[in-house]
Amino acid sequence: MEFDIVIVGAGPAGSTVARKVAAAGFSVLIVDKRQELGSPIQCSGAVSRHALLENGVEPDTEFIHEPIYGFKIMNGLGGEKEIDYRKLKPNVYGTQEGANPLGYVVDRRRFDRYLLTQAERAGAKAWLKAEAIGYEQAGDDVIISIKHYNKIERVKTEIIIGADGLRSQVGKWAGIKTHIKLKELASCLQFVVDGVETNGLLELITGSQTAPGGYGWVFPKGNGYAEIGLGIIAPYTNVNAQVHLDRFIKNSFLSHRFKNARLLEVQGGGVPLASPLKKQFARNIILVGDAARHVNPITGGGIHTALSGGTVAAEFLIKHLPSGDDNSEKNLAEYQDNWLEAFGNQMWKLYDVKKKIFKEKDITIQDKKLFETMGNYFSPNSDYKKI
Amino acid sequence: MKKPVIFDIGWNACINCGACIAVCPQPAGFVSDFDTIAVNTPCEIACMKCEDICPVSTISHLVVAAQENPHK
Numbered sequence: 001m002e003f004d005i006v007i008v009g010a011g012p013a014g015s016t017v018a019r020k021v022a023a024a025g026f027s028v029l030i031v032d033k034r035q036e037l038g039s040p041i042q043c044s045g046a047v048s049r050h051a052l053l054e055n056g057v058e059p060d061t062e063f064i065h066e067p068i069y070g071f072k073i074m075n076g077l078g079g080e081k082e083i084d085y086r087k088l089k090p091n092v093y094g095t096q097e098g099a100n101p102l103g104y105v106v107d108r109r110r111f112d113r114y115l116l117t118q119a120e121r122a123g124a125k126a127w128l129k130a131e132a133i134g135y136e137q138a139g140d141d142v143i144i145s146i147k148h149y150n151k152i153e154r155v156k157t158e159i160i161i162g163a164d165g166l167r168s169q170v171g172k173w174a175g176i177k178t179h180i181k182l183k184e185l186a187s188c189l190q191f192v193v194d195g196v197e198t199n200g201l202l203e204l205i206t207g208s209q210t211a212p213g214g215y216g217w218v219f220p221k222g223n224g225y226a227e228i229g230l231g232i233i234a235p236y237t238n239v240n241a242q243v244h245l246d247r248f249i250k251n252s253f254l255s256h257r258f259k260n261a262r263l264l265e266v267q268g269g270g271v272p273l274a275s276p277l278k279k280q281f282a283r284n285i286i287l288v289g290d291a292a293r294h295v296n297p298i299t300g301g302g303i304h305t306a307l308s309g310g311t312v313a314a315e316f317l318i319k320h321l322p323s324g325d326d327n328s329e330k331n332l333a334e335y336q337d338n339w340l341e342a343f344g345n346q347m348w349k350l351y352d353v354k355k356k357i358f359k360e361k362d363i364t365i366q367d368k369k370l371f372e373t374m375g376n377y378f379s380p381n382s383d384y385k386k387i
Numbered sequence: 388m389k390k391p392v393i394f395d396i397g398w399n400a401c402i403n404c405g406a407c408i409a410v411c412p413q414p415a416g417f418v419s420d421f422d423t424i425a426v427n428t429p430c431e432i433a434c435m436k437c438e439d440i441c442p443v444s445t446i447s448h449l450v451v452a453a454q455e456n457p458h459k
Contacts, residue, residue, distance in 0.1 A: 241442035
């Protein structure tokens with residue numbers, strides 16, 4: 001069996017590469033070891049509208065939980081900054097005719113399935129319950145071994161796309177330094193609940209009292225549901241995320257809003273608040289999405305960066321595959337150069353901003369800086385709106 | 388020198404978040420069938436970062452005596 005590219009992982013990054021490369025006429029196999037994409041949910045699901053549109057994804061009721069119109073950043077000490085685009089740009093954002101939402105909270109199960117559907121409709125072949133277990137060199141190509149319903153399939157390909165998430169095994173196979181420090185990986189937990197009112201804003205709660213090293217959130221989830229969650233950095237606290245979330249719900253300045261909350265789902269994940277990987281490619285290998293640590297180091301948001309990184313990878317491959325160039329590390333380096341130019345350099349700047357905040361030893365000043373940075377980040381004048 | 392450990396996961400509380408694998412410095416393959424860190428293989432590094440990151444503190448460990456380690 002032979003494909004031009006094999007993509008390991010059918011999340012937003014992998015399916016974007018699959019859709020775009022298949023649409024350009026190349027043979028694409030995308031594999032995922034799960035039986036239900038997007039599950040278990042490890043993400044709050046917030047994504048901007050322009051992130052979808054600029055990567056060729058039409059907002060669709062199939063995956064949208066609720067439209068979003070802005071942000072409210074709170075610090076639990078009386079500090080509040082509301083950035084409601086319905087008020088700031090009423091002709092552009094809102095529910096009235098001709099206006100649009102700023103973004104959406106999406107259902108990751110439906111969203112990931114939708115993206116894979118689009119990839120398959122573009123011509124990609126997809127296997128679920130298919131775990132990539134290793135690869136070997138075959139001249140300028142590679143043979144990847146995939147365990148598919150207990151049967152080992154050997155597939156020859158030019159390039160393996162590692163879109164297998166933060167825990168990327170593909171990156172490890174290729175000897176790429178993927179290890180993340182404990183103090184740069186947020187331990188996140190969220191509850192989907194009924195009985196908590198929201199009003200179309202993503203509410204972010206900064207401050208070490210709520211979430212040491214990270215932040216808390218209350219997001220609208222559609223149908224009257226909400227998600228209440230937080231991410232902490234383990235070395236900054238001596239209790240786990242579950243304890244912090246319990247305190248946030250029962251004993252914080254927002255507790256009065258949560259008193260009628262009825263639990264519907266428990267979700268969690270490790271979210272990198274880290275720099276992108278310094279090297280995101282190897283011979284015959286390209287990493288995208290969380291696997292390349294294409295995650296916003298301030299917000300932890302990863303859907304936009306995954307879609308955009310997938311687009312950059314696809315555009316590179318569409319040029320590289322028919323070029324006759326071999327699949328050496330040297331020839332794949334251009335992918336990372338393109339990504340740095342499009343987004344990566346901005347992400348590195350954001351990482352420096354984040355690092356400076358948490359280098360501050362005085363917790364009061366650190367909390368103040370994070371609150372200000374979050375407020376500035378989401379403002380209409382932000383330098384970083386694109387990521 | 389840290390002694391090897393074998394991890395135990397309280398599956399009842401595990402939310403399959405994958406944070407333990409994400410932070411694990413082991414080479415590829417140190418994972419269980421349930422997408423957590425491996426539970427049937429001694430961990431020679433014993434850094435305990437997986438225990439530290441777990442949002443619900445459901446990972447624990449037992450120190451493995453040298454003679455019990457099948458890889459020694």
